[in-house]
Amino acid sequence: MDAGGLTSSTLVQRHLADSRVVKAFNSIDFVRLFTFARPAGADDRSALPIAGDDTTAKAQVAELLDALGYDAVDIGTLADSWRSEPGTPVYVQPYLAAQPDGLTQEELGRWFFETPGVPVPAATVTQLTDTAVRRSAGDARATLSRD
Numbered sequence: 001m002d003a004g005g006l007t008s009s010t011l012v013q014r015h016l017a018d019s020r021v022v023k024a025f026n027s028i029d030f031v032r033l034f035t036f037a038r039p040a041g042a043d044d045r046s047a048l049p050i051a052g053d054d055t056t057a058k059a060q061v062a063e064l065l066d067a068l069g070y071d072a073v074d075i076g077t078l079a080d081s082w083r084s085e086p087g088t089p090v091y092v093q094p095y096l097a098a099q100p101d102g103l104t105q106e107e108l109g110r111w112f113f114e115t116p117g118v119p120v121p122a123a124t125v126t127q128l129t130d131t132a133v134r135r136s137a138g139d140a141r142a143t144l145s146r147d
Contacts, residue, residue, distance in 0.1 A: 009051065009081040022052035022061040023081040024072070032095045032117040037069025047071035047122035049090055049129055051081035073125040083129040090128035094120045 013021040025033065027049055038045040048065060050072050052058045062072035075083050084090050095117045103111060120128075 009078040020054040020057035024050040044119040049084040083132040088132040
């Protein structure tokens with residue numbers, strides 16, 4: 001994984017060889033996941049990326065997302081699932097409202113739980129995942145050490 005050859009989802013699939021792994025739900029936080037559900041066709045319905053190697057399993061996950069109030073955007077196989085990992089353009093931030101500057105930790109916590117999010121339609125999810133650039137684990141560690 002450190003070299004960027006495997007994704008965490010690919011590793012999960014290897015460990016659960018008799019299962020059909022589909023990566024979903026990781027790009028939205030739990031508050032917005034709960035509050036953003038909308039009926040099919042709603043103007044403010046959000047989409048979530050999904051990735052997997054089994055097309056039937058991905059179709060089942062897309063049906064589940066639809067039943068829960070979300071559109072699904074197929075971003076490819078488990079090898080492509082890095083496009084929705086932390087640090088990518090589609091990961092959590094697009095679903096959040098703009099965060100005000102200067103909040104204390106307590107105020108930030110209140111803001112997180114009380115602020116409605118921003119709908120992210122399927123076309124935006126597609127654009128964000130298409131523009132993702134895969135960083136190596138070394139790049140991520142270097143960024144963290146500078147912060």
